[in-house]
Amino acid sequence: MKIKFLLVVLLFVVSSCASKKDILYLQDAKSADTSEIIYQSATIQPNDILKVYIETLIPQASAPYNRSLFGDIPVNNIQLLQLEGYLVSNKGYINFPILGEIQVSNLTTLEIEEKIKGILEDGGHLNNPTIDVRLINAKITVLGEVNAPGTYNFTEQNITILQALGYAGDLTINGKRDDIIMTRDVDGIRKITHIDLTSVEFMNSQYYYVKPNDVIIVNQNNPRVKNAGFVTNIGTVLTIASLVLSSIILLSR
Numbered sequence: 001m002k003i004k005f006l007l008v009v010l011l012f013v014v015s016s017c018a019s020k021k022d023i024l025y026l027q028d029a030k031s032a033d034t035s036e037i038i039y040q041s042a043t044i045q046p047n048d049i050l051k052v053y054i055e056t057l058i059p060q061a062s063a064p065y066n067r068s069l070f071g072d073i074p075v076n077n078i079q080l081l082q083l084e085g086y087l088v089s090n091k092g093y094i095n096f097p098i099l100g101e102i103q104v105s106n107l108t109t110l111e112i113e114e115k116i117k118g119i120l121e122d123g124g125h126l127n128n129p130t131i132d133v134r135l136i137n138a139k140i141t142v143l144g145e146v147n148a149p150g151t152y153n154f155t156e157q158n159i160t161i162l163q164a165l166g167y168a169g170d171l172t173i174n175g176k177r178d179d180i181i182m183t184r185d186v187d188g189i190r191k192i193t194h195i196d197l198t199s200v201e202f203m204n205s206q207y208y209y210v211k212p213n214d215v216i217i218v219n220q221n222n223p224r225v226k227n228a229g230f231v232t233n234i235g236t237v238l239t240i241a242s243l244v245l246s247s248i249i250l251l252s253r
Contacts, residue, residue: 023177025197039158041108042135042211045185046092049085049137050104052116055130062129065097065120081136098125106187109133140210142168144218145175161195161202164210165218174220181217182207 044050056062067084086094092105099119104112113131120126140159141151147169154167161182171177180195184207195202202208210216 023173025177040206040209040211041110041157042138043106043108044088044092044104044112044135045213046088046090046105048088048135048212049082050088050094050109050112051081051085051132051134051136052094052096052112053132054116054120054126055132056126056128061126065099065126067097085136099123109135135212138212140164140167140212141215142218143215145172145220146170146218147172158209160208161210161216162197164214164216168216171218175218176221179219181219182210183215183217184211185213 052067054062054065067086086096088094088104093101093103096102096116099116102112102116102119104115107115110133112133116133117129117131120129120131134155136155137153138155139151139153142164143149146165149168152164152167161180165171178196178198180197182193182195184191184193193205193207195205195207
């Protein structure tokens with residue numbers, strides 16, 4: 001009976017070993033072709049907060065179009081900056097000083113800059129203004145088998161899914177690397193996709209760059225890989241197997 005028990009333990013140890021193909025990222029990187037990087041600008045969605053700054057050669061002319069709650073005091077705190085921003089309504093509009101409601105949903109920040117500039121010039125408000133529009137509440141949420149799940153703000157125009165997972169401290173050893181789930185709202189429709197981080201193919205997809213409000217979910221892997229922390233290399237497996245076999249021989253005597 002003891003021998004059978006030890007054999008079961010040995011089988012459990014061996015079956016607990018993690019395969020490299022279940023854990024390593026970008027396993028086919030050597031065979032991947034070099035491809036051009038195509039950056040994707042995020043489009044504005046409801047509940048985004050935009051910081052809009054208008055500048056002209058005569059500062060007094062553009063001053064009425066700029067919202068400033070703190071005067072000339074520099075503001076570095078993102079929460080305070082958001083108070084000066086414009087919240088995009090559920091219908092996709094911002095309420096801008098003097099100009100009134102401006103539709104901004106599904107536009108990039110560059111397109112919004114061009115749109116506001118056109119309104120100012122065509123309406124005879126300002127001559128040759130410089131417009132700067134920034135999204136100041138861009139965030140992504142990472143959940144599941146990562147070391148630091150949570151919601152993370154970012155200020156870059158483009159970040160990749162690998163960077164997003166880096167914010168969350170990377171996947172744990174128990175994370176399912178070949179089936180990352182991402183949810184994304186596009187034109188009022190929620191889309192769900194599955195991403196395999198063990199292959200470079202995902203780098204050529206539209207989901208390589210995350211967009212504001214994306215949610216990334218890392219599920220647990222199967223029991224065999226989940227127990228990868230128990231045995232980390234073949235040397236350990238052989239050592240344990242040797243001990244178990246030695247115990248079997250001693251008990252059989």
